[in-house]
Amino acid sequence: MNVERRRPVPASLAGVTTSRRGQSPAAFDAPVKVAVDGLNFYYGTKRALDGISIQIRSNLVTALIGPSGCGKSTFLRTLNRMNDIIPDTRVEGTVLIDDQSIYESRVDVVQLRRRVGMVFQKSNPFPKSIFENVAYGLRINGLVKTRAELEGRVEESLQQAAIWEEVKDRLQESALALSGGQQQRLCIARALAIRPEILLMDEPASALDPIATQRIEELIYELKKKYTIVIVTHNMQQAARVSDQTAFFWLGRLVEFDRTDKIFTAPAEKLTEDYVTGRCG
Amino acid sequence: MRKHADRLFQALSMATLIIALAALGVLIFDIVKDGGSRLSWQFLTNIASRNADEAGVYHALMGSIWVILITAALSLPIGVAAAIYLEEYGTRSRVARFIELNIANLAAVPSIIYGLLGLGLFVRIMAMGQSVMAGASTLALLALPVVILSTREALRTVPSTIREGSYALGATKWQTIWNQVLPMALPGILTGLILALSRAIGETAPLIAIGALTYIPFAPDGIWSKFTVLPIQIFNWVSRPQPEFKVNAAAAILVLLVLLLTMNAVAVVVRDRFQSRGRG
Numbered sequence: 001m002n003v004e005r006r007r008p009v010p011a012s013l014a015g016v017t018t019s020r021r022g023q024s025p026a027a028f029d030a031p032v033k034v035a036v037d038g039l040n041f042y043y044g045t046k047r048a049l050d051g052i053s054i055q056i057r058s059n060l061v062t063a064l065i066g067p068s069g070c071g072k073s074t075f076l077r078t079l080n081r082m083n084d085i086i087p088d089t090r091v092e093g094t095v096l097i098d099d100q101s102i103y104e105s106r107v108d109v110v111q112l113r114r115r116v117g118m119v120f121q122k123s124n125p126f127p128k129s130i131f132e133n134v135a136y137g138l139r140i141n142g143l144v145k146t147r148a149e150l151e152g153r154v155e156e157s158l159q160q161a162a163i164w165e166e167v168k169d170r171l172q173e174s175a176l177a178l179s180g181g182q183q184q185r186l187c188i189a190r191a192l193a194i195r196p197e198i199l200l201m202d203e204p205a206s207a208l209d210p211i212a213t214q215r216i217e218e219l220i221y222e223l224k225k226k227y228t229i230v231i232v233t234h235n236m237q238q239a240a241r242v243s244d245q246t247a248f249f250w251l252g253r254l255v256e257f258d259r260t261d262k263i264f265t266a267p268a269e270k271l272t273e274d275y276v277t278g279r280c281g
Numbered sequence: 282m283r284k285h286a287d288r289l290f291q292a293l294s295m296a297t298l299i300i301a302l303a304a305l306g307v308l309i310f311d312i313v314k315d316g317g318s319r320l321s322w323q324f325l326t327n328i329a330s331r332n333a334d335e336a337g338v339y340h341a342l343m344g345s346i347w348v349i350l351i352t353a354a355l356s357l358p359i360g361v362a363a364a365i366y367l368e369e370y371g372t373r374s375r376v377a378r379f380i381e382l383n384i385a386n387l388a389a390v391p392s393i394i395y396g397l398l399g400l401g402l403f404v405r406i407m408a409m410g411q412s413v414m415a416g417a418s419t420l421a422l423l424a425l426p427v428v429i430l431s432t433r434e435a436l437r438t439v440p441s442t443i444r445e446g447s448y449a450l451g452a453t454k455w456q457t458i459w460n461q462v463l464p465m466a467l468p469g470i471l472t473g474l475i476l477a478l479s480r481a482i483g484e485t486a487p488l489i490a491i492g493a494l495t496y497i498p499f500a501p502d503g504i505w506s507k508f509t510v511l512p513i514q515i516f517n518w519v520s521r522p523q524p525e526f527k528v529n530a531a532a533a534i535l536v537l538l539v540l541l542l543t544m545n546a547v548a549v550v551v552r553d554r555f556q557s558r559g560r561g
């Protein structure tokens with residue numbers, strides 16, 4: 001019904017969408033991993049999320065796009081209850097992960113966060129050695145028994161995050177001595193080390209150079225075989241390249257959620273189209 | 282105009298700083314002039330004596346070291362635990378807010394009041410007598426408000442992104458505090474502790490109030506031993522009529538100063554150790 005209003009999407013933007021997906025067709029009928037229904041979120045009295053309902057499927061990459069301040073990070077943080085630690089906030093609605101409500105009082109938040117890993121918008125390495133940063137999650141959760149196992153998992157995680165080659169000779173040096181992009185990849189390694197089921201990534205590549213960004217994107221492609229990934233990005237090309245599904249947020253509301261190629265080539269909403277073609281936002 | 286005001290302010294601050302430092306310098310110079318020649322190994326190892334030439338500070342020095350170590354051992358864990366409770370767990374409760382208000386007030390209470398409290402509580406009710414333990418407990422009370430306030434300040438400076446990073450990896454609140462927050466806050470905590478101990482080590486009034494003696498024929502051999510401390514020894518010597526004892530007092534002040542500086546140095550070393558664990 002919006003067909004008349006819609007302007008043609010530039011070919012350059014439409015073109016990027018299919019570049020990598022050709023290698024492995026995404027399973028859009030995969031089981032629902034995260035089911036969100038009627039989610040409202042308040043900072044004090046300010047409503048930051050307004051009636052969000054969305055279903056995120058297993059082993060797909062879901063991209064969240066939208067202008068700054070529209071609630072992408074807030075939404076992401078409701079999925080591992082990271083907003084709990086911000087005082088004076090309130091959640092309404094339901095979030096089910098594997099059909100289990102995560103906002104019930106009997107839910108063990110610590111256990112939840114172990115299953116739902118997170119990479120933050122601003123990289124936040126601990127002021128400890130590179131090795132300790134990755135080992136921390138393994139240690140506190142008691143996931144390894146021997147030193148050899150610990151070292152193995154640390155190396156594996158650093159390799160997955162495409163930073164191993166750069167740090168393998170300086171594992172005992174402080175993480176704070178790394179560059180911004182390296183710190184971000186270290187944080188990804190740290191999140192991967194405990195092998196979560198869902199990985200939430202809040203603009204993981206915003207501080208990275210094109211090469212590191214490409215590595216991260218390849219990593220995401222690799223990871224979705226095992227994990228369910230939700231990624232926030234301001235980079236439309238990136239959303240188009242890495243994601244299977246895209247959700248467009250606007251002023252705390254979910255405007256449109258669909259297959260990524262559809263969002264970028266034939267969005268149902270005028271607002272979405274204007275945003276992805278750079279006409280607003 | 283703005284620039285002139287800026288210059289003027291700068292000059293004024295500089296001047297006050299110089300005046301303060303000069304006063305301190307004159308004081309130290311005066312003490313060194315009076316007591317410097319009296320300092321010797323004998324002075325440190327000799328015990329108090331009626332004869333000024335033979336008198337030394339051994340018992341008082343040992344007493345001060347004992348008392349300050351026990352004071353640190355008491356006030357650090359209690360103060361840090363209290364601060365963690367107030368800052369991390371109880372911030373929203375009424376009790377916590379009430380305690381908070383009172384801690385700020387306690388920091389301003391004159392030390393003699395602590396002495397009277399110590400006399401009633403530790404010496405009498407808890408029957409510790411005039412022991413190192415009673416003295417250290419009293420001084421720990423005195424040190425606690427400063428330790429608590431500075432620890433809270435230090436905990437607050439730990440960025441929330443670090444806490445979030447820890448929680449996101451499935452850490453419990455306590456694991457986060459113990460593994461991430463406390464190590465980062467440690468330099469600030471130690472600075473507060475040293476500040477508090479520096480005040481405690483120079484205190485005379487509360488210890489006299491609890492009945493610490495001016496003359497003790499032995500050095501403390503445990504926490505239940507009777508004791509005296511350097512400030513009391515100094516006070517005692519200053520109040521003697523003979524001028525030789527004034528010299529002894531000046532020398533003992535120097536010993537106290539060196540003890541203080543040593544304490545500070547140890548704190549700086551410990552602090553740098555902890556910081557370099559993160560950086561190095």
Ligand SMILES: Nc1ncnc2c1ncn2[C@@H]1O[C@H](COP(=O)(O)OP(=O)(O)OP(=O)(O)O)[C@@H](O)[C@H]1O
Pocket residue numbers: 043046048066067068069070071072073074075086121
């Ligand atoms: N801790 C907070 N306290 C109060 N308001 C907040 C807080 N964090 C975010 N907000 C508000 O909630 C709204 C959504 O913020 P959010 O960080 O989720 O946006 P975002 O889409 O991630 O933006 P960006 O792309 O800039 O990261 C904004 O209006 C913001 O001002």
Ligand SMILES: [Mg+2]
Pocket residue numbers: 072073074121202
């Ligand atoms: Mg954000």
